[in-house]
Amino acid sequence: MADKDEKALDTWEEDPRNPRNWSNGRKWANVLTVSLTGFLSTAGSSMPAPAAIQISKDFAVTDQRAITLVVGVYVLGLGFGPFVFAPIAELWGRQPAYRWPLFFLIPLHLGCSFTKSLSGLVVLRFFAGFCGSVGPVLGLASISDLFTPQERGRPASVYAIGPMLGPTLGTLLGSYLVLAGFRWIFRALTVATAVNFIFTFLFMRESYAPALKRKLAREDALTEAETAPPKPTAGVERKGFVPKLRLSPEIKAVFSRTFSRPPRLLFGNPVCAIFSVYYAYTYGIIYVFLVTVPMLFSAERARDGLFSNAWDEKTWGLAYIGLGVGFLTSAFTAAIAQDRIYRRLSKQNGGEGRPEYRLVLTQIGMIIFPCGLLLWGWTAQAQTHWIAHLIGLAIIAYGLMLAFNSIQVFLVDFSFPYSAAAIAAASFLRSVVAAILPIFAQDLFVMLDWGWGGTLLACIALPAAPAPLILFKYGVVLRQRFRIED
Secondary structure (H helix, E strand, C coil), rough: CCHHHHHHHHCCCCCCHHHHHHHHHHHHHHHHHHHHHHHHHHHHHCCCHHHHHHHHHHCCCCCCHHHHHHHHHHHHHHHHHHHHHHHHHHHHHHHHHHHCCCCHHHHHHHHHHCCCCHHHHHHHHHHHHHHHCCCHHHHHHHHHHCCCCCCCCHHHHHHHHHHHHHHHHHHHHHHHHHHHHHHHHHHHHHHHHHHHHHHHCCCCCCHHHHHHHHHHHHHHHHHHHHCCCCCCCCCCCEECCCCCCCCCCCHHHHHHHHHHHHHHHHCHHHHHHHHHHHHHHHHHHHHHHHHHHHHHHCCCCCCCCCCCCCEECHHHHHHHHHHHHHHHHHHHHHHHHHHHHHHHHHHHHCCCCCCHHHHHHHHHHHHHHHHHHHHHHHHCCCCCCHHHHHHHHHHHHHHHHHHHHHHHHHHHHCCCCCCCHHHHHHEEEHHHHHHHHHHHHHHHHHHHHHHHHHHHHHHHHHCCHHHEEEEEEEEHHHHCCCCEEE
């Protein structure tokens, strides 16, 4: 049996069933499906944001912070789901980790469209976020299954458009759906999730190599069993028609290690922790702007003492185009440059790639991001033409996306083959930050005004700026010292 396993291991790299040997068409069908899943998951978080006024009137709630919970608890659910679904993906494969949560997400979205109380809506939204977390947490891990490090940058950049553009485009779509009533937002999410669920059967194939190898081993074992004489099976009891598995201490240890790996990475590995914190902050800033852009552009949502462009209800949602342009331009830049940078630096290193080569774009993004915050904040306080505010938003999104996307790919390369666990750890932190920051965002700008509020956010981002340079110099030493253990 050991000889067969070694032989299978030797031939796996050339095996056509190896996901990295699939045709480009099959690979990109998987990539686009998981990208859609990531987009719908994050779009679902922000689509109800423009409906805050309608929801408060429908449920007779006056405290706007309570309405913010409709968005916040969903994002919080996005953070807790990865601790369940990432281990499932590593134990049983990607397909069940995608399909079962999406199956339960459909009735959760539908329930949100019928609930009669704010508390019921908040509870349903939390579990919707919990089930919807599979897209953001497993997407890059699925891409790492399909592509080598030298090929991974472009599909990772395409995938990142979904989770990053989701909150922005979701708010824009929500601003128009709410004109028909806020419950239509959840009905639209129900239909979109159902379509996504069907796509996972039509276009998604199992891509996790260990799961595929186990499946092939079972098929070989069944083939042998058909030709071999029957023999007793250890570890299995049968009661009636239902087999009952006795978990050995070894299997229990595997479960324990797999489910504890994300928190061990987050709290026990300083490299993963530092970049997860910055990754979380950049993601939280997106949700800060989901609640502050309406204050700057919408007449109905303006706050006393703060400048507003005072656009009407049918046009203020277009202000998110600035963020969208920045995200798309940044994704295009990363798709072109990321793999080229990686291959060039690998060539200079004797053909050996390093995860730190992903951090070139991270460094650039960390410089551009706070500059955009300063431009946006001070042009708003100076009450300049609205185009200056949109340019500021585009620069913020460009720098933020460069850093966010390249950090994700760095974490995947850094933690391979435990990519899902590393992204789960980072996703938990980013979701907690994204759930908390918007609660205080409006009061921040009311107290400090646009200029100093943007300056404070920029100053918080600056201390992390030297991190990519430090990793470039000491990355190998740090990875050896804080080696990821099974």
